[in-house]
Each structure stands twice: as C-alpha cells, then as structure tokens.
Amino acid sequence: MTDIRKLINQIASAEAQLCNAQFIAPCIKGGRLRTRVAGMVYTFIPKPSKFEGWGIFQPVDEKTATVLKEADLPEIAEYLQQFPQIRLRLAHQLRGQTWLAYPVNEADMRQRLQVVKPIAIHLVTEGIIFDQIIARWNGQSCWFEEIDRRTDPAIVETLQSAVKQLIPVEELQFKGITPEIRTVYKLATGRIEGFTQPQQDEKRLKKALQMGGGELKQFHDRSDYWTVDWTTADGVRHSSAIAKTDLTVISSGICLSGCDRDFDLQSLVGVMEQQE
Numbered sequence: 001m002t003d004i005r006k007l008i009n010q011i012a013s014a015e016a017q018l019c020n021a022q023f024i025a026p027c028i029k030g031g032r033l034r035t036r037v038a039g040m041v042y043t044f045i046p047k048p049s050k051f052e053g054w055g056i057f058q059p060v061d062e063k064t065a066t067v068l069k070e071a072d073l074p075e076i077a078e079y080l081q082q083f084p085q086i087r088l089r090l091a092h093q094l095r096g097q098t099w100l101a102y103p104v105n106e107a108d109m110r111q112r113l114q115v116v117k118p119i120a121i122h123l124v125t126e127g128i129i130f131d132q133i134i135a136r137w138n139g140q141s142c143w144f145e146e147i148d149r150r151t152d153p154a155i156v157e158t159l160q161s162a163v164k165q166l167i168p169v170e171e172l173q174f175k176g177i178t179p180e181i182r183t184v185y186k187l188a189t190g191r192i193e194g195f196t197q198p199q200q201d202e203k204r205l206k207k208a209l210q211m212g213g214g215e216l217k218q219f220h221d222r223s224d225y226w227t228v229d230w231t232t233a234d235g236v237r238h239s240s241a242i243a244k245t246d247l248t249v250i251s252s253g254i255c256l257s258g259c260d261r262d263f264d265l266q267s268l269v270g271v272m273e274q275q276e
Contacts, residue, residue, distance in 0.1 A: 021035075021058070021059060022056055022057065022068065023056070023058075023065075024054065024056055024057075024071050024076070024079050025054075025055065026122060026123055026141075026143050027046050027051055027054075027055060028097070028098060029050055029051070029052040029096055030049070030050075031046070032044065033045075033057060033065055035057075042059070042062065044057070044063060045063060045064050045065075046064075046065060046066075046067065047064055047066040052096060052097060053070055053071075053123065054075075054076050054079075055067045055068070055069070055071055056069050056070075056075070080143065080145050083136040083137055083138045083139075083143075085134055086109060086113075086135050086136070087105065087108075087133070087135075088119065088133055088135055088142075089101060089102055089131070089132050089181070089184045090127055090128070090130060090131050090132075090133060090184075092191055097122065097123050097124050097125065097144075098120055098121065098122050098123075099144075100118050100187060101118065101119055101133065101135070101142075102118050102119075102180060103119075103180060104180055105180065106180055113137065118187055119142050120141075120142065121135050121142050121143070122141060122142065122143050122144065123143055123144050124144040126146075127147055128156075129159075129160065129163075130155070130156045130159040130160060130184065130185075130188065131147055131148075131156060132147070132148040132151035133145070133146065133147055133148055134146050134147075134148050152176065155174075155176060155181070158174050159181070159185055159188075163188070163189060163192060166195065168200045168203070168204070169186045169189065172185060201219070201221075202216070204247075205226065205228060205247075205265065208247055208264070208265040208266045209230050209265060209266070209269060211266050212265070212266040212268065212269030212270060213233045213269050213270070213273070214230050214232055214233070214272075215230060215233075216228065216229075217230055217237070222241070224244060225242055225243050225244055226242050227239060227240075227241055227242075228240050230269075232269060232272055232273050233273070234273075236272070238252075238254075238272055240252050240253045240265070246264065247264045247265040247266070248261055248263075248264050249261060249262075249263045249264060249268050252271070252272070254272070256271070
C-alpha cells in the first residue's frame with residue numbers, strides 16, 4: 001500500500017523546489033511549457049504569453065512561468081541532444097516560425113515514430129521552401145535544430161525552378177528525385193496560385209492540343225473524363241470526350257469507325273484536319 005504521508009511529503013518538497021527552479025524550454029506563441037521538477041511534471045503558461053522562442057524560465061507559481069532570458073545556442077544544443085533526430089524537407093510555412101515538413105526517408109520515420117505523415121516543425125529560425133533540415137522529436141512535438149548541410153543544394157534549386165514554371169507533380173523529373181520529394185512538392189504547390197487541380201487540368205489539355213496544332217476553348221469535368229471543346233488550326237470547332245488518365249479519346253465527336261480509342265487528344269487534331 002502506498003504510504004500517503006510519504007507521498008504528501010514528496011509533493012510538498014517538489015512544490016518547495018518549484019519556485020527556485022530554472023529551466024530551458026522551447027515555446028511557440030500561445031503555447032504551453034512543460035518541465036519536470038523533483039520528479040513531478042508541470043505545465044506552465046509562459047509570461048509574457050506572446051513569447052516565442054527558446055527561453056530560460058522560472059516558475060512564478062504552479063501555473064505560470066516567466067521568461068528570464070532567451071537561451072543561447074549551446075544551451076539549446078544541449079537540450080535538443082537528448083531527443084532523436086529526424087531529417088525532413090520544408091514544404092510551406094504554417095504560421096510564425098512553424099512550418100509543415102515531410103520526412104526525407106519514410107522508412108526511417110516509420111521506424112522512429114511508427115507513422116509517416118506531414119509534420120509541423122516549430123521554431124524554424126532559418127531555411128526556405130524545400131530546404132532539408134534536421135529536427136528533434138520529443139515525443140509530442142518536433143523542434144528545428146539546423147539546416148542539413150549534407151544535402152545536395154541543386155535539389156532545392158530544381159524544385160524552386162519547377163514551381164516558377166508551374167510544372168505539375170506528375171511531370172516532375174530530375175536526377176535524384178524520390179517519392180518523398182514528390183510528396184513534399186505536392187504539399188508545397190497545393191497552396192500556390194496556378195497549382196489548383198482545375199488549373200493543372202487546363203494546362204494539360206492546352207499542352208496536348210497545342211502540340212497537335214489545335215487550341216482549347218473550354219472543358220467540362222465529367223468525373224472519369226472531360227468534354228473538351230477545341231478548334232483545329234483553321235478554326236473549325238469540335239467537341240470530344242477525353243479520358244483523364246491518359247488523354248485517350250473516348251468519343252471524337254465524328255465517326256471514326258469505332259477506332260476512337262486508337263487516338264489520344266494530340267493525335268486527334270491531325271485526324272480531324274484530314275477529315276476536313
């Protein structure tokens with residue numbers, strides 16, 4: 001049976017030590033602090049409440065801790081070393097110093113965290129979109145440590161160039177690309193103007209028609225296919241049903257003796273011009 005008096009004495013001793021204790025902790029704006037004092041885990045509201053960063057705190061009471069000063073780099077490094085490293089690639093900024101990132105190696109993350117998913121990284125003090133970083137996982141949250149200097153900087157440059165060109169993830173190709181890079185690219189571009197699904201669909205149809213010598217007028221989503229209104233080079237208008245998967249012709253809009261599916265949208269332009 002637990003000795004109640006001993007337990008009470010332990011709690012009283014911990015409370016006595018509490019206000020004399022100082023501790024280092026990371027803090028996001030509007031967040032809470034957690035630390036262990038004399039074997040007891042405490043959760044504090046930081047004072048000032050808008051503080052964001054690494055700080056040295058001192059409890060005022062059992063619920064509030066005030067910032068004494070900002071922690072220096074050696075103190076931060078010592079704190080982080082007690083937690084396992086995770087390598088991730090930055091996708092986009094969520095708010096303040098918090099970014100969404102994706103693991104560089106899914107198998108490694110699955111082994112460490114038993115799950116693979118995009119993860120919020122707090123207190124990212126340096127880095128840009130697609131940078132590979134090293135972070136530390138404390139069991140509840142992930143904290144930025146540093147930019148991973150061992151990665152190939154050409155990958156970041158290639159991805160940023162692809163964004164400027166509005167290259168869809170399906171067409172992204174370069175030496176060293178991985179499934180994880182494709183995922184982080186999709187996460188990053190999902191919030192960028194020009195990368196919404198309708199915009200990507202329109203770009204894909206326009207490209208196929210232009211390569212064949214035609215021009216897109218409009219298209220309508222029909223679940224598994226599009227109804228595409230387009231013109232040949234001499235301005236003759238056509239309406240065709242086109243499969244979304246590979247742009248195969250489902251129905252050309254004219255009689256092709258049942259051979260519609262032998263063509264894709266690009267080659268259909270030439271067929272129509274011959275019919276004219």
